[in-house]
Amino acid sequence: xxxxxxxxxxxxxxxxxxxxxxxxxxxxxxxxxxxxxxxxxxxxxxxxxxxxxxxxxxxxxxxxxxxxxxxxxxxxxxxxxxxxxxxxxxxxxxxxxxxxxxxxxxxxxxxxxxxxxxxxxxxxxxxxxxxxxxxxxxxxxxxxxxxxxxxxxxxxxxxxxxxxxxxxxxxxxxxxxxxxxxxxxxxxxxxxxxxxxxxxxxxxxxxxxxxxxxxxxxxxxxxxxxxxxxxxxxxxxxxxxxxxxxxxxxxxxxxxxxxxxxxxxxxxxxxxxxxxxxxxxxxxxxxxxxxxxxxxxxxxxxxxxxxxxxxxxxxxxxxxxxxxxxxxxxxxxxxxxxx
Amino acid sequence: xxxxxxxxxxxxxxxxxxxxxxxxxxxxxxxxxxxxxxxxxxxxxxxxxxxxxxxxxxxxxxxxxxxxxxxxxxxxxxxxxxxxxxxxxxxxxxxxxxxxxxxxxxxxxxxxxxxxxxxxxxxxxxxxxxxxxxxxxxxxxxxxxxxxxxxxxxxxxxxxxxxxxxxxxxxxxxxxxxxxxxxxxxxxxxxxxxxxxxx
Numbered sequence: 001x002x003x004x005x006x007x008x009x010x011x012x013x014x015x016x017x018x019x020x021x022x023x024x025x026x027x028x029x030x031x032x033x034x035x036x037x038x039x040x041x042x043x044x045x046x047x048x049x050x051x052x053x054x055x056x057x058x059x060x061x062x063x064x065x066x067x068x069x070x071x072x073x074x075x076x077x078x079x080x081x082x083x084x085x086x087x088x089x090x091x092x093x094x095x096x097x098x099x100x101x102x103x104x105x106x107x108x109x110x111x112x113x114x115x116x117x118x119x120x121x122x123x124x125x126x127x128x129x130x131x132x133x134x135x136x137x138x139x140x141x142x143x144x145x146x147x148x149x150x151x152x153x154x155x156x157x158x159x160x161x162x163x164x165x166x167x168x169x170x171x172x173x174x175x176x177x178x179x180x181x182x183x184x185x186x187x188x189x190x191x192x193x194x195x196x197x198x199x200x201x202x203x204x205x206x207x208x209x210x211x212x213x214x215x216x217x218x219x220x221x222x223x224x225x226x227x228x229x230x231x232x233x234x235x236x237x238x239x240x241x242x243x244x245x246x247x248x249x250x251x252x253x254x255x256x257x258x259x260x261x262x263x264x265x266x267x268x269x270x271x272x273x274x275x276x277x278x279x280x281x282x283x284x285x286x287x288x289x290x291x292x293x294x295x296x297x298x299x300x301x302x303x304x305x306x307x308x309x310x311x312x313x314x315x316x317x318x319x320x321x322x323x324x325x326x327x328x329x330x331x332x333x334x335x336x337x338x339x
Numbered sequence: 340x341x342x343x344x345x346x347x348x349x350x351x352x353x354x355x356x357x358x359x360x361x362x363x364x365x366x367x368x369x370x371x372x373x374x375x376x377x378x379x380x381x382x383x384x385x386x387x388x389x390x391x392x393x394x395x396x397x398x399x400x401x402x403x404x405x406x407x408x409x410x411x412x413x414x415x416x417x418x419x420x421x422x423x424x425x426x427x428x429x430x431x432x433x434x435x436x437x438x439x440x441x442x443x444x445x446x447x448x449x450x451x452x453x454x455x456x457x458x459x460x461x462x463x464x465x466x467x468x469x470x471x472x473x474x475x476x477x478x479x480x481x482x483x484x485x486x487x488x489x490x491x492x493x494x495x496x497x498x499x500x501x502x503x504x505x506x507x508x509x510x511x512x513x514x515x516x517x518x519x520x521x522x523x524x525x526x527x528x529x530x531x532x533x534x535x536x537x538x
Contacts, residue, residue: 188499192495
């Protein structure tokens with residue numbers, strides 16, 4: 001899979017760029033503020049539908065394009081994948097509404113046909129490594145969940161749909177929880193959302209578990225090479241909810257011991273039911289807190305490393321890793337994603 | 340519009356609050372009424388007043404009606420053991436137009452949308468449950484829209500109705516008539532496959 005041609009209009013600091021790309025590794029170099037990062041950002045945008053640097057699409061439009069009265073940005077690429085070729089286009093438009101507010105309008109087209117964001121999955125796969133990515137190791141669990149979700153959504157449209165439905169049901173259930181806390185009412189109205197959370201949550205957890213296992217395998221390998229066989233690295237997925245985990249296992253997980261998933265023989269149906277029952281069981285506590293406490297939205301992934309040569313057996317890099325170790329781990333992770 | 344007389348501005352602003360009508364259309368309607376023969380405006384005014392004065396909710400099905408109970412609920416020719424649950428009165432009219440449904444209705448006046456502040460208590464759900472509990476109901480057909488909100492509402496109702504010992508069904512979902520498989524979206528096709536029927 002490679003980009004044959006890239007065209008940018010009013011994107012970041014590019015008024016116009018028309019660039020044919022060869023099918024081989026590229027090195028971009030130049031002085032500051034020449035658009036090296038913006039070029040990478042454009043590619044990532046085409047792969048995922050959103051920028052890795054900002055959640056405000058408005059910022060992607062070249063700043064004096066607005067002054068010139070053309071608040072419009074367009075990113076277009078021709079992608080070759082095996083024998084196939086297709087075009088991906090994302091257009092951003094600033095629209096002023098009659099009531100005075102301004103709204104950003106994003107249009108995604110594949111081969112000139114309008115598509116939804118989830119349709120981008122698997123079209124163009126990109127791995128981006130930026131200085132701030134060290135946050136994946138050292139930052140909050142939300143950063144790691146976001147990283148896993150973004151990686152999975154690029155390739156797996158079913159995961160993306162499940163995650164969207166899960167997130168929506170979570171938002172609704174939390175609204176009901178707050179309502180019940182503040183005004184009272186029938187707790188049974190939580191049930192429809194619990195069903196969706198359980199069903200989609202199991203899909204989400206399953207996707208993440210498989211990805212972490214695969215990443216751990218490759219990243220461990222790469223990490224050994226990067227450190228000249230001096231250190232090892234392992235990724236651990238720590239689901240917030242694991243119905244199959246007996247209490248002793250949960251205790252072990254808290255101690256940081258390795259855990260690879262539910263025991264074999266447990267069906268998805270049983271997992272869904274167990275998850276649903278847990279949600280029902282914790283209703284009272286969750287109404288008091290006004291938020292859902294169980295589920296993949298509270299999952300965690302940890303980076304565990306050791307360097308036998310230095311006599312360090314096992315250490316959690318997020319908590320105890322040096323900056324250098326954290327950077328090496330992220331690099332290994334990103335390279336693993338390529339694999 | 341500040342130069343227009345207050346009576347004109349007032350009507351424009353009133354029209355502009357209606358769904359699907361912006362300021363321009365509101366102004367156009369107002370000036371049309373102004374220029375038109377007097378009796379249209381008077382006729383409209385009367386109709387509007389009667390709309391609020393003469394209509395109320397049916398105390399059984401919560402449909403909009405002039406007499407209570409509504410003509411459907413008081414029709415002995417209809418099957419009162421079969422209740423079709425709809426979101427809005429308009430949905431009921433749509434089913435009535437089919438002409439083949441012989442049961443009665445229950446209008447919820449909305450759907451569950453917690454993030455927008457609409458909860459079970461804001462809908463005519465407890466009234467439906469009371470109605471079913473009081474007996475004589477054999478089947479409840481859930482005819483909420485195939486949207487997220489419609490699905491949540493139906494899902495809640497199923498949980499509440501099943502223990503009452505009535506049959507609970509839902510409108511079939513899937514492909515539209517005259518449609519084409521290759522143009523159907525993924526969600527619709529998934530639903531159509533899930534809801535397939537034995538032939």
